[in-house]
Amino acid sequence: MRSEVLHQSAWALHGARTALIIRREVRDSLRDWRILGPIFVLTAIFPWLMSFASQVAAKFAVDYGVADNAATILQQLVPFSLLIVGFFPISFSLVIALETFVGERERNTLEPLLATPITDQELYFGKLVAAISIPLAASYLGLFLHLGSLVLTTTYRIPVEALIQVLILTTLEAMVMVAGAVVVSSHTTSVRAANLLASFIIIPVALLIQAEAVLLFWERYPSLWMLILLLVVVTVILVRTGTRIFNREEILAREFDTLNLRGAWQNIIKMWSTSPSSVPGSYPKTSPSLPSLAALYREHIPAIIAKNRIALALSILVMLSGIFLGWWIAQAYPLPQGKIVLNGFLTSRFTSEWPELTILPSAASWWIFFHNGRALLVMAGLALFSFGAAPLLLVLPTMGIIGFFAGQAANLGYNPLMVLATFVLPHGLFELPAAWLAIGFALQIGLALMSPAKGQTVGQGVLLASVNFAKVFLVVVLPLLLIASVVETGITPQIVANFLKISGQ
Amino acid sequence: MAYMIETEGLTKRFGEITAVDGLSLKVAEGEILALLGPNGAGKTTTVRLLSSILRPDAGWAKIAGHDVVEEGQVIRRKVGLLTEFPGLYLRMPALDYLTFFGESYGLAREEVKSRALRLLKDFGMEAESKKPLSTFSKGMRQKVALLRALIHDPPILFLDEPTSAMDPHSAKMVRDTIRELGHDRRTILLCTHNLTEAEYLADRLAIINHGRIVAQGRVGELKGQLLGPPLLELRLARPLDGLLSVVHELVEVESGDATWIRYRTPDPQSTNPILLRRLAQEGAEVVTLSEVSSSLEEVYLRIIGQKR
Known part of the structure; x- marks a missing residue:
């Protein structure tokens, strides 16, 4: 019983410290007009534009005899436009997450944080959740405004399954991007390097959105569920990778990102030559002779x-x-x-x-x-x-x-x-x-x-x-x-x- | 004796570079140890190792009896770290900033808030407590960083260049605070380039170069070891003239003029009274006999110069 209580209190402590990080990060983002300004535009203005564009497109299709009524066109178009409306604000989560560790390191604010009793896991999850929170909230708000505007001005009603899928997909896309970006951020030495590596996240996600758009357009909901399952797996893998490889020493001790081919080659030779039964990482200082x-x-x-x-x-x-x-x-x-x-x-x-x-x-x-x-x-x-x-x-x-x-x-x-x-x-x-x-x-x-x-x-x-x-x-x-x-x-x-x-x- | 900081053969490598090389240190409770060394000597890495932010590649270190590798979290709770750069969240108000760090040590928000306010008041920044840190001057930021290290009332402090970027008045205030903290039985490891500050604050000095401790001890001990016996200056009312032979019999004269000489003696307590008695017997009128102070800088440069 006593150990259970201790266990619970340990969890409560983890939760409290993670929440502390989230609170600080979110407040910090809310104080930054460079984040808030664009998010506001994408959340408050873009959804109205998208609703307007959808209705214009539907009218155009009806006027030119492509479809019998606007609802038919909207049925194809709205899930796709929802995907876009939802994605734009969450794209900011990538920027926030990319900056989260390496930016702090550049501003010398990371070391004081690493000197506190906050654990690596608490820090990782705190930063992860904080990076997602504001963009995702903005994304949901954008979706609500877009749909609300359509409900008020048209007879179109989105299928519940499509709406659920768009919500889940938007959330998972944010999680995949942020989890990937946090991994990048904790393994680079400058914001510049992190931004360069962001292509490895942006390009697959852009392709993913195109695939989602096609599936939504053709109402292939079962396939979208499979895609959602795949995204869940990818998210779990990325978060797992992040928690496993994230550690304060790695972040702080990483000083150089110059390419050292000679050093890499020497390491390869040492690894090739060293007996596999030796302790991982304990390679001899000088290059040993190659094994027969x-x-x-x-x-x-x-x-x-x-x-x-x-x-x-x-x-x-x-x-x-x-x-x-x-x-x-x-x-x-x-x-x-x-x-x-x-x-x-x-x-x-x-x-x-x-x-x-x-x-x-x-x-x-x-x-x-x-x-x-x-x-x-x-x-x-x-x-x-x-x-x-x-x-x-x-x-x-x-x-x-x-x-x-x-x-x-x-x-x-x-x-x-x-x-x-x-x-x-x-x-x-x-x-x-x-x-x-x-x-x-x-x-x-x-x-x-x-x-x-x-x-x-x-x-x-x-x-x-x-x-x-x-x-x-x-x-x-x-x-x-x-x-x-x-x-x-x-x-x-x-x-x-x-x-x-x-x-x- | 129980040591609050104890290391043996502590080593840290970054690739081919050995930043800390077999470092052994012992700091007793309530002691202030100044870690002196040129840029890149390994001071900051040592502090990071002792704060359990970095893991050593070899050797061990214990802080208040806790192993830096196995009990990192316990150690971080007991240590207050003032980093080389203040590293503040500039958009946060000072009070919020200190409260955030206090809470990260598990302190209740109200408790930490009142403590933060008290510290800000003590350091003359009460009026700025709600202003964003971006509006603070360099010196004020440094003070906030020091308060951050003190917010959880730690028994051990690692202070990396605590008075850098401060105006003389603020620097004195911080130095006095550090002194008070030392009197309060806190153990302090002070990394500094400021030799006067080190001499003023520290009970002992350790000079580090290329990741190794090259000399350590009390200031007087180090001076004795490196600069030899104390240099004494004798001034007379009239020229020495024929008295010089008397002086030479007793001590080794290094320099001098008609009315003064400088000499060294390994045992001034017994030599000086004899010398003064002999001079008095010869009718000499002694104006002063004093020790020529040798600076810590001299000691430091000699040590670092030898090892370079």
Whole structure:
């Protein structure tokens, strides 16, 4: 009971201090005419203009016979205009959030704040909520004015679902922008640098709004719910990233943002050479000698695989899910019985029925090797920009094809295991472990961005994950892919041909 | 003895730069320690480490018995920090500003408000309590920053250049306040470039250069260590003439003229009475015998010069 009381009081204290930050920040923004002025214009004037423009557009459409009545046009137009009216004020939240830490740092107001007992989390959430509050309130007010004006002057009434979706989307857009901007703000050394990096937030959000506009225009409400779900996930990831990587030392100790390629290269060499079993971040001051190939296989690779076991487990889970998903789709959409008769296949019949296909792969080993290697490298690159989601999302349909293939084979009366053993297993024995390792280590790059290991900065974490990926890729993945490509062109076709009893007639 | 500030081998690196290099310090309760050093010597980083804002790469530090790495929040509650730059929220009125910081230490709003008003009154800024800080002069801003460090009545104070940018009157007021705080059993770490201020306020000095403590002790001790025995000046009513041989028998003369000499002796308490007796016996008329004061600046420059 006593511990519960203490626990509650700790939470109350967290809440009180977070509220203290929010209150100060909001009051500070309300004292700044540079923030209030434009927000007032966008909130109080722009919605009326938008209502007026909507009505003019509707009248224009009716006058020129595009639509029977204005309500039909407004039905398409208003949700879209609501989206715009809602978005304009929240765009200010991005500016406020970008400035929130790095601006304070530039004005030397951050250190006194960091010297108080306010925790990193309280500071982070206080700033986050404060950056959203005023723009979001202005946004809701703008939406209310816009809709109110339409209700007063037209017969149009917005569908409740569309209104709810616009409100949720506006809120989530603000949260995504602010969460992203706070991450940027706490990892840059100047407001200028933060503003430059803002493009990475503005451009995706601008694209997102276009997608939302299209979906609203065509009244694709179920798709919008999916988009909302996606935005919730992105928001959670960004907030989680922010809380994980935000710390007072990082903010205050960051002095330089000059590009130091030599230093980065030296770090890479140290990370490559240092035994993975050492403490994260504790690299020798001088560059040690590069490990031998034997040391890499014997010591480094097993150690980093053991360290990355969670990412690897997640990868294999997603790969298996892909297979099951493919199987499930095959069961849901089975090919008609007898449509494909595999046994005793004649090459001539195959080519006459599917002239665009060839029964056996025509690709050379080197091409398969190059293609697979390139695909896995691209996945690793995308992992950095998607917090590790891209490799998992890309491998899902790839594995789905295998599941789908096996499922359809089962539907046609063949033993799916035998089909897989024939078509996939010979080269898959090498290719699948290679893909699994590459995806697992690519995922780790994204995860390092989201939550670097204790004692590491984000940069160190991402660099170390990239070096580990490079080690596994060069020493394990590429040799496996090479073997797989040779098997895929030399052995698998023979086994397939034998299994299908293909003849050349 | 219980130390309020204790560090051993404290080290902080920023990439290739070692800002604080194996720093060891001990400051007792109620003691004022002045940390002196040139720009970039590691004073501010030391203060940040001790305030638990930065984490050390090696070594340890304890503030009032609490570890700076493990108990950062406890430490921040016990420490008042005056940062190198005032860093005020300029749109806030002074009273609101101090109340905000007081509340961040968990104090009740009414309590902190009345304390803030009292402090503003003590520092002659009561009339400005509701004015935005942007209207304050440089010196007033510095005073508000000092009040911010005092608002939660901390037992330990870290003051980084407390009187910089202040006019002489305000600087004296702040110095007197710091002295009073020291008498109040508060432990104070004072980072300053102002050697006169350090000599006036501090019980002990620690000189830091390239992140290392290169000398520490009481002012007199440091002077003794670095400048040798005290320099004494003897003035006579008439020229010394034949008396010089008497003087030379007892002390090592550094400089002099017809009626005065300057000399050093490792043991002035026993040497000076003998010298005066001998001179009196020889009929000399002594006008004055005094110590030539050596400045802290001399000590400081000698230490920093040696280590550069």
